Amino acid sequence: xxSSLIIHKRITTTVAKAKALRVYVExxxxxxxxxxxxxxxxVFSYLQDKESVKELFDNISEKVVDRQGGYTRIIKLGNxxxxxxxxxxMELVDYNDLMLGDKAPAKAKTRRSRRSGxxxxxxxxxxxxxxxVVETQAVAEAEIVEATEVSTSETSDEAxxxxxxxxxxxxxxxx
Numbered sequence: 432x433x434s435s436l437i438i439h440k441r442i443t444t445t446v447a448k449a450k451a452l453r454v455y456v457e458x459x460x461x462x463x464x465x466x467x468x469x470x471x472x473x474v475f476s477y478l479q480d481k482e483s484v485k486e487l488f489d490n491i492s493e494k495v496v497d498r499q500g501g502y503t504r505i506i507k508l509g510n511x512x513x514x515x516x517x518x519x520x521m522e523l524v525d526y527n528d529l530m531l532g533d534k535a536p537a538k539a540k541t542r543r544s545r546r547s548g549x550x551x552x553x554x555x556x557x558x559x560x561x562x563x564v565v566e567t568q569a570v571a572e573a574e575i576v577e578a579t580e581v582s583t584s585e586t587s588d589e590a591x592x593x594x595x596x597x598x599x600x601x602x603x604x605x606x
Contacts, residue, residue, distance in 0.1 A: 433459065434483040436503075437491065441522035449505045449521040460502045463492040494525040 433456050436442050459477055462470045466488055475484050495502055501524065508518040
């Protein structure tokens with residue numbers, strides 16, 4: 432199984448076997464970082480496959496030089512139909528193109544109103560669509576009314592401040 436993982440970079444197996452294989456393979460990959468005759472012979476004694484040893488020392492060891500461990504990843508798939516065993520994909524971390532690819536720039540967050548419906552457009556009836564439009568218009572009108580009330584209250588506050596200033600000025604003149 433270790434040879435298959437090294438050659439194919441990804442295998443599908445049970446979770447129990449994958450966890451046992453991780454304990455077996457990770458020290459072998461660590462030994463492949465130093466390319467010497469001794470380490471090649473040690474790894475060959477574990478794998479017993481010339482092609483997998485060549486692949487490990489030529490390609491895989493170049494990618495894992497900077498990594499300090501955790502060379503494999505276990506992705507759980509679900510249960511197998513026949514015996515309900517937990518299945519997973521075990522793969523070498525540096526060979527998964529989908530997860531290694533540059534992440535797309537994050538989309539700008541859009542503002543959402545609090546009154547968004549939970550139904551989809553196709554499920555809504557035309558009456559509900561018109562009701563939503565009417566509610567949206569009512570909300571927009573309410574916001575406009577609130578904005579005008581706030582602005583009028585600000586202007587009335589300013590006017591009362593001016594009145595107080597004129598009252599104090601006129602009272603100063605009377606004295």
